[in-house]
Amino acid sequence: MSERVQHPLFARFYSAYVRPSLERFGADAMRAELFAPLTGTVVDVGCGPGDSFRAYPAAVTRVIGVEPEDYLRGLADKEATRAPVPVELVAADAEHLPCADGSVDAVVYSLVLCSVPDQEAALAEARRVLRPGGQVRFLEHVQAAPGLLRSLQRGLDATVWPHFGGGCHLARDTVQTFSDNGFEVSELAPVAASSRWVPAVSGVARVLP
Ligand SMILES: C[S@@+](CC[C@H](N)C(=O)[O-])C[C@H]1O[C@@H](n2cnc3c(N)ncnc32)[C@H](O)[C@@H]1O
Structure with a gap:
């Protein structure tokens, strides 16, 4: 499963350039609030x-970090040692979560549903592993408003x-995908x-x- 998602060059680029710019844009504070x-x-x-690990509140008693990409998972291993809550890392993917049915309180997606090959399969897994009354919390980039920008996004995605x-992918309608796959979305901001x-x-x- 994990061998399906290996992006060694992107992983290094992401870590060196995107990660610091996300921090400059206040990603830590956004995650902490969410x-x-x-x-x-x-x-x-x-x-x-x-x-994300440093943004979890103390009431979180266990984080299962699922990351298919080897280089990024190695970095996450180091972050886990500094995290304020217990974190275990698993080499797996969104479409095959390493959790029993109904066993988790929450599923978190932070800038991930743009990249999963199959959003519907990922959300089916979230539904499977969530306990009754559990929740998904997400922070995702989505398609632009209708018009030239969205057309450009679609062209680039293709x-x-x-x-x-x-x-x-730039032009995913992730919120709609939640609604189409058995979820009610709230607190959208x-x-x-x-x-x-x-x-x-x-x-x-x-x-x-
Ligand atoms: C933009 S990064 C976001 C990382 C992190 N969640 C954050 O907020 O900083 C996207 C992540 O999604 C992972 N990813 C891509 N496809 C995936 C899949 N099918 N299942 C799980 N993770 C996936 C990538 O390896 C990468 O770590």
């Missing part, structure tokens, strides 16, 4: 280099962008630091009864 209500066991899907961006070109949102998704 994660503040979390408790219990959390699956951090596509945890990358582990920058050509070069995913190849250079570790599988990233635009990320102030994002741009018209790459708008981002945060929110909560709960499995519909």
Whole structure:
């Protein structure tokens, strides 16, 4: 499974350049605010280099960091040792979470659903592993408003962008995908630091009864 997602060049580029710029845009504070209500066991899907770990509140008793990419998972291992909550790393992917049915309190996606090959399969896994009443908390960039920018995004998605961006897609309608796959989305908010070109949102998704 994990061998399906290996982007060694992108992983190094992401770590060296994207990661510091996310920090400059206030990603730490955004994650901390989004994660503040979390408790219990959390699956951090596509945890990358582990920058989310330091944002979990003390009420989180276990983080399962799922990261398929070897280089990024190595960085996450180091972050885990500094994290304020217990973190274990697993080489797996969003479409095959290493958790029993109904066993986790929350699933976290932070800038991941743009990159998973199959969003519907990923969300089916989230539904499977969440306990009744559990929640998804997400921070994701999404497609631009209708118009030229969105058309450009679609053109890039169909050509070069995913190849250079570790599988990233610019024009995904991720919030709609939650709604189409058995989730009710709430607390949806635009990320102030994002741009018209790459708008981002945060929110909560709960499995519909
Ligand atoms: C932009 S990085 C975000 C990392 C981290 N969540 C953060 O907020 O900094 C996207 C991450 O998604 C991971 N990823 C890509 N495809 C995946 C999949 N199918 N399942 C799980 N993670 C995946 C990548 O390896 C990478 O770590």
